[in-house]
Amino acid sequence: MTYITDETLEKIIKEDVPYLDLTTFIMGIGEHRGRIRFFGREAMVLCGSEEAARITGKLQLDVIKMLPSGTRTAPEEVFFEAQGSANDLHMFWKAVMNIFEYCSGIATRTRKLVDQATKVNPRISIVTTRKNFPGAKELSIKAVLCGGGLPHRLGLSETVLIFKQHRNFIGDEEQFLRLVPELKAKVCEKKILAEAESLDEALRFCKAGIDGVQFDKIAAADLQQYVQELRAINPKLVILAAGGIHENNIGEYAKTGIDAIVTTAVYFGKPADIGCRMEMDN
Amino acid sequence: MTYITDETLEKIIKEDVPYLDLTTFIMGIGEHRGRIRFFGREAMVLCGSEEAARITGKLQLDVIKMLPSGTRTAPEEVFFEAQGSANDLHMFWKAVMNIFEYCSGIATRTRKLVDQATKVNPRISIVTTRKNFPGAKELSIKAVLCGGGLPHRLGLSETVLIFKQHRNFIGDEEQFLRLVPELKAKVCEKKILAEAESLDEALRFCKAGIDGVQFDKIAAADLQQYVQELRAINPKLVILAAGGIHENNIGEYAKTGIDAIVTTAVYFGKPADIGCRMEMDN
Amino acid sequence: MTYITDETLEKIIKEDVPYLDLTTFIMGIGEHRGRIRFFGREAMVLCGSEEAARITGKLQLDVIKMLPSGTRTAPEEVFFEAQGSANDLHMFWKAVMNIFEYCSGIATRTRKLVDQATKVNPRISIVTTRKNFPGAKELSIKAVLCGGGLPHRLGLSETVLIFKQHRNFIGDEEQFLRLVPELKAKVCEKKILAEAESLDEALRFCKAGIDGVQFDKIAAADLQQYVQELRAINPKLVILAAGGIHENNIGEYAKTGIDAIVTTAVYFGKPADIGCRMEMDN
Amino acid sequence: MTYITDETLEKIIKEDVPYLDLTTFIMGIGEHRGRIRFFGREAMVLCGSEEAARITGKLQLDVIKMLPSGTRTAPEEVFFEAQGSANDLHMFWKAVMNIFEYCSGIATRTRKLVDQATKVNPRISIVTTRKNFPGAKELSIKAVLCGGGLPHRLGLSETVLIFKQHRNFIGDEEQFLRLVPELKAKVCEKKILAEAESLDEALRFCKAGIDGVQFDKIAAADLQQYVQELRAINPKLVILAAGGIHENNIGEYAKTGIDAIVTTAVYFGKPADIGCRMEMDN
Amino acid sequence: MTYITDETLEKIIKEDVPYLDLTTFIMGIGEHRGRIRFFGREAMVLCGSEEAARITGKLQLDVIKMLPSGTRTAPEEVFFEAQGSANDLHMFWKAVMNIFEYCSGIATRTRKLVDQATKVNPRISIVTTRKNFPGAKELSIKAVLCGGGLPHRLGLSETVLIFKQHRNFIGDEEQFLRLVPELKAKVCEKKILAEAESLDEALRFCKAGIDGVQFDKIAAADLQQYVQELRAINPKLVILAAGGIHENNIGEYAKTGIDAIVTTAVYFGKPADIGCRMEMDN
Amino acid sequence: MTYITDETLEKIIKEDVPYLDLTTFIMGIGEHRGRIRFFGREAMVLCGSEEAARITGKLQLDVIKMLPSGTRTAPEEVFFEAQGSANDLHMFWKAVMNIFEYCSGIATRTRKLVDQATKVNPRISIVTTRKNFPGAKELSIKAVLCGGGLPHRLGLSETVLIFKQHRNFIGDEEQFLRLVPELKAKVCEKKILAEAESLDEALRFCKAGIDGVQFDKIAAADLQQYVQELRAINPKLVILAAGGIHENNIGEYAKTGIDAIVTTAVYFGKPADIGCRMEMDN
Numbered sequence A, B, C, D, E, F: 001m002t003y004i005t006d007e008t009l010e011k012i013i014k015e016d017v018p019y020l021d022l023t024t025f026i027m028g029i030g031e032h033r034g035r036i037r038f039f040g041r042e043a044m045v046l047c048g049s050e051e052a053a054r055i056t057g058k059l060q061l062d063v064i065k066m067l068p069s070g071t072r073t074a075p076e077e078v079f080f081e082a083q084g085s086a087n088d089l090h091m092f093w094k095a096v097m098n099i100f101e102y103c104s105g106i107a108t109r110t111r112k113l114v115d116q117a118t119k120v121n122p123r124i125s126i127v128t129t130r131k132n133f134p135g136a137k138e139l140s141i142k143a144v145l146c147g148g149g150l151p152h153r154l155g156l157s158e159t160v161l162i163f164k165q166h167r168n169f170i171g172d173e174e175q176f177l178r179l180v181p182e183l184k185a186k187v188c189e190k191k192i193l194a195e196a197e198s199l200d201e202a203l204r205f206c207k208a209g210i211d212g213v214q215f216d217k218i219a220a221a222d223l224q225q226y227v228q229e230l231r232a233i234n235p236k237l238v239i240l241a242a243g244g245i246h247e248n249n250i251g252e253y254a255k256t257g258i259d260a261i262v263t264t265a266v267y268f269g270k271p272a273d274i275g276c277r278m279e280m281d282n
Helices: A006-016 A022-027 A049-058 A086-120 A137-146 A173-186 A199-208 A220-233 A250-255 B006-016 B022-027 B049-058 B086-120 B137-146 B173-186 B199-208 B220-233 B250-255 C006-016 C022-027 C049-058 C086-120 C137-146 C173-186 C199-208 C220-233 C250-255 D006-016 D022-027 D049-058 D086-120 D137-146 D173-186 D199-208 D220-233 D250-254 E006-016 E022-027 E049-058 E086-120 E137-146 E173-186 E199-208 E220-233 E250-255 F006-016 F022-027 F049-058 F086-120 F137-146 F173-186 F199-208 F220-233 F250-255
Strands: A033-040 A062-066 A078-085 A125-128 A160-162 A192-196 A212-216 A238-242 A260-263 A274-280 B033-040 B062-066 B078-085 B125-128 B160-162 B192-196 B212-216 B238-242 B260-263 B274-280 C033-040 C062-066 C078-085 C125-128 C160-162 C192-196 C212-216 C238-242 C260-263 C274-280 D033-040 D062-066 D078-085 D125-128 D160-162 D192-196 D212-216 D238-242 D260-263 D274-280 E033-040 E062-066 E078-085 E125-128 E160-162 E192-196 E212-216 E238-242 E260-263 E274-280 F033-040 F062-066 F078-085 F125-128 F160-162 F192-196 F212-216 F238-242 F260-263 F274-280
Touching: A006 A049, A006 A086, A006 D006, A006 E006, A022 A086, A022 B160, A022 B173, A033 A086, A049 A062, A049 A078, A049 A086, A078 A086, A086 A125, A086 A137, A086 A250, A086 A260, A086 A274, A160 B022, A173 A192, A173 A199, A173 B022, A192 A199, A199 A212, A199 A220, A212 A220, A220 A238, A220 A250, A250 A260, B006 B049, B006 B086, B006 C006, B006 F006, B022 B086, B033 B086, B049 B062, B049 B078, B049 B086, B078 B086, B086 B125, B086 B137, B086 B250, B086 B260, B086 B274, B173 B192, B173 B199, B192 B199, B199 B212, B199 B220, B212 B220, B220 B238, B220 B250, B250 B260, C006 C049, C006 C086, C006 F006, C022 C086, C022 D160, C022 D173, C033 C086, C049 C062, C049 C078, C049 C086, C078 C086, C086 C125, C086 C137, C086 C250, C086 C260, C086 C274, C160 D022, C173 C192, C173 C199, C173 D022, C192 C199, C199 C212, C199 C220, C212 C220, C220 C238, C220 C250, C250 C260, D006 D049, D006 D086, D006 E006, D022 D086, D033 D086, D049 D062, D049 D078, D049 D086, D078 D086, D086 D125, D086 D137, D086 D250, D086 D260, D086 D274, D173 D192, D173 D199, D192 D199, D199 D212, D199 D220, D212 D220, D220 D238, D220 D250, D250 D260, E006 E049, E006 E086, E022 E086, E022 F160, E022 F173, E033 E086, E049 E062, E049 E078, E049 E086, E078 E086, E086 E125, E086 E137, E086 E250, E086 E260, E086 E274, E160 F022, E173 E192, E173 E199, E173 F022, E192 E199, E199 E212, E199 E220, E212 E220, E220 E238, E220 E250, E250 E260, F006 F049, F006 F086, F022 F086, F033 F086, F049 F062, F049 F078, F049 F086, F078 F086, F086 F125, F086 F137, F086 F250, F086 F260, F086 F274, F173 F192, F173 F199, F192 F199, F199 F212, F199 F220, F212 F220, F220 F238, F220 F250, F250 F260
Parallel strands: A125 A260, A160 A192, A192 A212, A212 A238, A238 A260, B125 B260, B160 B192, B192 B212, B212 B238, B238 B260, C125 C260, C160 C192, C192 C212, C212 C238, C238 C260, D125 D260, D160 D192, D192 D212, D212 D238, D238 D260, E125 E260, E160 E192, E192 E212, E212 E238, E238 E260, F125 F260, F160 F192, F192 F212, F212 F238, F238 F260
Antiparallel strands: A033 A078, A033 A274, A062 A078, B033 B078, B033 B274, B062 B078, C033 C078, C033 C274, C062 C078, D033 D078, D033 D274, D062 D078, E033 E078, E033 E274, E062 E078, F033 F078, F033 F274, F062 F078
């Protein structure tokens, strides 16, 4: 569903195998034929098999089996299998393992948050921040999508989210609030969102016509009340919550009536625990 | 101490700011002058300031203050400060924040492992696997170095580490053991290491002349005994341990007499908690 | 206000000067010192001087004078001047001329549309489609911004605009209309826009809760009526018009009450007519 | 007939689809199968189908029909058809449309000039300047070739064309004229051309042994006389005319006896008017 | 056995064929079908056929015959044959010829050294320095491997070789020698090598515990004695010789008992003498 | 006089120093200050100092002294000196040494050929083929220019040279000869050259109107006669000779009256013998 460039894939290969697998080479086993199989050690949401398949194409391997990204795989279920020379299999192994582990880790964590939240509130969105590992956005976003999430903002150029750090350049709040209608006109196709540091601030933003507010690190119980007070002014106000929301408390947040939960945590937890068997063909 | 390419830095900027900060642009604040300050919310080992400084150069910002990567910073200590237009500051902000957070996170976690381990055994090395986020090795390695660690293997092309997955292409163990002297001659400048799955296997490798063995997921107590038995055969045998070693038990591992501890965990914990203030100049 | 990568600038230089200016080289004039001056032959909105300045840095030239992108320049007004060796000046000349001509052309056309439209309706936006020259979006977008326009959509990944070509995959319109609330929940931070082929269709979209409609090739007079009927249902409905709108009729469109005018034409008219003097220093 | 790099094609895709088609994704139609057909709304010279075909390969689409670049297509004639998932079709659509529109536009305009000119003078060449959109030379040149034109100069490194801007570094004309034989020896494999600002100047160049002269913005009637006077001195002198030559007057220029007409205009007229139908498979 | 990136291959094509083969184009022969055959004029070790095959894929050619890199080919033996249009064949010709010639040249020279040396001492390694043509390491290393050699050091980041230029930053030799055990602990997985300028120096290094020494420009006869004296101290000491070793004297060096011979010369001798026939299909 | 891209320079650095100089790092000398000096061990024509200077900028080094590319340097003359930390100096050392050695080698060999040939015939050109190391054309061409040579053809796209391999697609020679006037018209700005395999063939080409012929591997004595016979037909015919021409016989070739000598040999001889001193500052 996303396009990962060849440049990205080649970079990943080259970081792991700048020239050759020296071990395979000196052992003289490079031309022996074999196969590689990847499986999760736990239930997980798979991500990365399309990229693995494209890398087989670069390394003269043949794909024997492949489940699509987004599949929920059972423990020990082989989700990717390829065949070829020991040389190519060893160049493939860890670079691709790394893709599977990091991407499936992100996808699985996202999926858990989405499942927990939508159980309580089927219409709530789980959206992820721009805080992916620097330089690694392509795979990170694919993994989020595979897990049922969506990016909050991909970058700064197509959405509007006003932080205190923007308002600091504008003078007092009064001036900012008067600016809102103009902002809405300038980018009429987009919603204008702002981060609010308190309910009071949010109420003022709301009255000034802002389309949505984002709260950071507000307890779920407080948030529920914020939602009520804000929706009393504008029933269509978009309300997002970020900060300190995790698998264990996401249900409570989902119940508050907010529209979306913004999370960074899915990006940096443990990679999925994936096993790999590589064997010589008889 | 490492060279991060301009290509990498430009990619990081462009992922976050493909064209402009739309919010700054429509607010009409782009030309206002201000400054940005980064500080850790906790004690940490800083990493990324040289890259931040190079990015200021691309964005017409001036560096006011900058501590070098590797510095241990105190909570709230400003380690990087720059000055310029709101437009450039906002393009700079999160892309650079991300570098600081991920890299300082890795550096800090590495530092902690190094400190804990060397307190017990000053000569032990903490070395990191190739399991960095795919496509993001440059920053990951810099962060490891800043934390006092070293890469275990940067890639497959300059070191020899024989896995079961290699030996599977060779027939029985007997054949493999007979191959060892030949391998040593072929790459006489390098040590030949192998992953051993048991003490018995390691003993056989050792007798066959292998330079080092790597164990995975062995309890520290058992490992201590392995070391004694192996060193009885070859006092110079390099012994490494990987798997399940963390801040809390690394001291025990360091005591076993092994030469190095191989870790992946530093790559994927939480980013450092870094704050940022951005204000307009008066 | 935007960041153009070094990679883009180097590509532009290399396309024009793969290795050397052969003419300068064989004439033996390469080391002679001189200066180059660029000026418009007509009034125009300048775009590209920041890029020109960065290219001087790559070619050992010194900037003597430079007006910022976005400046309205008078006929014959020198807006960029640099100094250096004949060799470097000749490598600089046409590559940079091309940037100035194409970008200022786009900026000037955009500016004219914006001026004409906002004279009539100060709150209307002029937004440009994704139909820039393929592979040349960075400079194209910068030029649009310099001319007072904004990109309609930078790409497909951060905004929602439903075309007939999307709806064709969904069955009948009934089904699509029932889907609208779900779409709004999924991307609660964004407005959902759809292209409407007729007023009737637009009215149905509007009733189903869509945030905005885009019309293509509707006469201004008809459009005015559409706006009234649609706003009667949803006063906040965003209405955009595209197709066949140009400098001469944009005022009429601006009067209709629509929010934004979508245009492609600014991308492909004539480059600005720019002159260049290059002379040897005495 | 030219090789467009994968890097160029990936850039074009990524500019339009950085990650996904969000609209398709949230509508949940991504896996539905369909097909896309492109056709011109007017007669045109097609350009870009080989690139479209290569992009289908990157996006898992199958080519059903494809006419080669250079084909003259009739209005409404489908020249490219592909099949696959809605997701891939939508990622393909506009990026490829843009290639077809811009490239076919250039090819068609070039073809018209070539046809008009060669009707009058079958041996005349239509050659295009280096003033393509900056950074977009690969597609621009392909389009020119498809239209029957040739590039005047691809860049500065392999041909010699002496402008006033070169001669300004040399002192008086006398000195320059004395230099000509040396230039001819230095690059004996190439013709030495110079831009002449008047007939008198051209006559002096011609006598000095220059191989060709290029005139800018000379009326066709005057040019005819220039040709006669110049050819009286050197019957083999290459004579080119540039500036202000277009579809309506090119015939007059072709009649003057010049060897080639240099044009920029083909690069920046309107894109070809191309339609696209995308439908779900039954 | 190594992975050469598409980026490298595209660069090689584009350096030779930036846009088209103008000669083929103007002759109007582009669509004629033909075939190309490459053969060595002398016996040689082939290198580059996998890259040639990948380039056929980019240029719409079909591979008819292809021997793998590393094959010893007889004079006049056709080792690569492809079929397609004259246009594609001519774009393919010289770019690929160049790969074959340079890479097979390196492979053949390496093979000769390896054969001469291992005839005398079957366990000796021939390893090549980092002095390949700047920017061309991928193909250079592949060629060395195809010739039976190995890279001495691929780069500076994964091996330790201490030059005088390092020791100059450390004070007197005494200090350096005391540092050796610490270096060995820091990179316990690697051998510590140093360049020694004399036997005396080497003896001191050896006593200090260094794993290997490299000598530069020592006569074979002297070297033999060095080996004996050094091995008397440490029988496992790795000893390498570089400088002034060539096809004619390598046997003498191989006899000295050293472990490896370090050579640069294979990189820059004459390209292999390769012929090419290109003919039209009947 | 040529522009080498940052991408090229970064690739050269990264090939040699993917991450760090491990040796410097573990020795703990990285922060010590020192300087590096490069000098030739023989008289030579320097090439590469501008690139070295740009690399100092990337590595935080300061240039102390630098002679421009093209300078004839005396043995032991320091032509480049830089200052900075041991860490940066060691990252700089060999990557830059390699540039100096290869480029100065090419420049020096070219210079020798040029000097020998022009001593006999001051108007003769020494031009180099496209057979540079694949992927390394930028530096190769710069070096040729620094040595007083010129590229014969940079690539296939801007010059016309008809090989037998082209004519094979055309039928009999008669047909080819009849095509010549048309070719001349099509690319009126360029000379049409063809490789001739014998004097007879060349005479027929000459009569058909070809602008130049290139001979391969003809003895100088024969060539002299060819020149006379051909010039009798067309005194302006361009005549080039390639194949087997070297420093020792180039004078004889220069005397034959040909216009240019085409050579490949300058690309692949020995790198210049360059020394380097690196010392700690007191």
